[in-house]
Amino acid sequence: MGRNRLPAPPSSRYITPEGRERLRAELDQLWRVERPRVTQAVSEAAAMGDRSENAEYIYGKKRLREIDRRVRYLQKRLGDLTVVDRPPDDPSRIFFGAWVELENDDGNRHRYRIVGPDEFDSAAEYISIDAPLARALLKHAAGDEVTVDLPKGQTTFYILAVQYRPFLPERP
Numbered sequence: 001m002g003r004n005r006l007p008a009p010p011s012s013r014y015i016t017p018e019g020r021e022r023l024r025a026e027l028d029q030l031w032r033v034e035r036p037r038v039t040q041a042v043s044e045a046a047a048m049g050d051r052s053e054n055a056e057y058i059y060g061k062k063r064l065r066e067i068d069r070r071v072r073y074l075q076k077r078l079g080d081l082t083v084v085d086r087p088p089d090d091p092s093r094i095f096f097g098a099w100v101e102l103e104n105d106d107g108n109r110h111r112y113r114i115v116g117p118d119e120f121d122s123a124a125e126y127i128s129i130d131a132p133l134a135r136a137l138l139k140h141a142a143g144d145e146v147t148v149d150l151p152k153g154q155t156t157f158y159i160l161a162v163q164y165r166p167f168l169p170e171r172p
Contacts, residue, residue, distance in 0.1 A: 011117040012129050014096050015081045019119030023081075027074040035067050077118065087164040094137045094162050096129055101161040102137075109160070111167055114138075133157075 042060035088095040120128040136148040
């Protein structure tokens with residue numbers, strides 16, 4: 001087996017307005033705050049003399065490369081993204097940006113928001129539109145039953161609710 005890897009499949013180009021703002025804020029933070037700070041630290045480390053054994057200099061240069069790589073990625077990615085800032089024509093069905101409440105076979109309830117691949121966050125219950133669960137849910141409506149092939153096996157979900165604004169917190 002060779003060292004070459006197959007290229008990753010292209011991810012969806014959709015993003016919510018909130019997701020775009022987070023990416024822009026990250027780009028701004030890296031470019032205006034982080035990069036100048038690291039550049040200054042590298043400059044000071046270089047002034048100390050021998051660079052071949054200067055850990056601060058070596059680490060700083062590595063960190064600058066990481067920052068520059070991320071900045072290039074964010075600049076390119078932000079130019080390629082399509083912002084979805086309005087609900088679909090049929091808000092009863094699941095499309096990009098939908099908040100969905102599901103119940104699985106065991107009776108456990110889950111709430112998810114379908115977002116772009118650049119903004120998924122399991123802690124916030126955001127799932128990527130490219131995820132198997134999101135792809136299986138697309139175009140379904142409340143009351144539908146969906147079977148999904150997940151890494152842990154096939155699971156059936158019953159769609160309880162679909163809306164295009166966050167769910168209100170449940171009361172205890």
